[in-house]
Amino acid sequence: xxxxxxxxxxxxxxxxxxxxxxxxxxxxxxxxxxPLESAIRLALLDALSEAATEITxxxxxxxxxxxxxxxxxSFVVTPPPAEQWADETEAPAAAAPNPLPQPPxxxxxxxTVRISLRLPEHLKARVEHAAASAGVSINTxxxxxxxxxxxxxxxxHPADTPRRSGAATGGxxxxxxxx
Numbered sequence: 001x002x003x004x005x006x007x008x009x010x011x012x013x014x015x016x017x018x019x020x021x022x023x024x025x026x027x028x029x030x031x032x033x034x035p036l037e038s039a040i041r042l043a044l045l046d047a048l049s050e051a052a053t054e055i056t057x058x059x060x061x062x063x064x065x066x067x068x069x070x071x072x073x074s075f076v077v078t079p080p081p082a083e084q085w086a087d088e089t090e091a092p093a094a095a096a097p098n099p100l101p102q103p104p105x106x107x108x109x110x111x112t113v114r115i116s117l118r119l120p121e122h123l124k125a126r127v128e129h130a131a132a133s134a135g136v137s138i139n140t141x142x143x144x145x146x147x148x149x150x151x152x153x154x155x156x157h158p159a160d161t162p163r164r165s166g167a168a169t170g171g172x173x174x175x176x177x178x179x
Contacts, residue, residue, distance in 0.1 A: 001048075001074060001075070003041055003044055003073065006040075006044060007037055007041060007044075010036075010040055011036075011037070014029050014032070014033065014036070015029055015033075017029070018030075041071070045066075045068070045073060048073050052065065052066040052075065053112050054112075056140065057143075059079075059080070060143055060144060060147040061080050061081070061143070061144035061147045061151075062078055062079045062080040063077075063078045063136060063143065063144065064076070064077050064078075065078070065136065065137060065140060078134075078135070078140070117142070127141065127142065
């Protein structure tokens with residue numbers, strides 16, 4: 001995707017607006033166009049990045065990544081794994097369809113949120129390797145893994161899931177902090 005046409009259109013609109021203000025306004029607009037070009041490009045990239053994030057959230061475990069090469073953005077679309085679609089189409093007709101996500105309750109935010117995740121060094125290396133093997137960013141890989149885990153957990157009835165106790169798992173314990 002080339003941003004030049006969009007930047008030139010904004011530059012043209014600025015020149016038209018400045019022309020109505022006389023020679024001084026036109027000269028000022030000409031001096032401002034070069035510094036504004038960088039700001040316009042950055043604003044367009046931010047908008048494209050937000051759009052890619054929204055699409056990824058709706059497409060998970062698929063993803064849309066925005067990449068910048070030679071100052072021009074491009075999109076990389078990774079569809080969800082084919083076996084996920086095959087499993088959904090081969091589901092028995094008697095199975096109830098998955099309910100649609102509910103709109104957020106009052107006070108909840110639909111925007112993407114940032115979390116801090118602390119991983120052991122060896123697990124971090126494995127996640128990085130898995131993301132690189134899949135050809136996606138670590139963030140995209142983690143989003144897919146979380147979506148797959150949640151979707152898998154929602155497919156099982158809680159009564160069908162065995163409970164674990166600390167003794168059965170060897171007394172595992174977790175430490176850390178949550179905000």
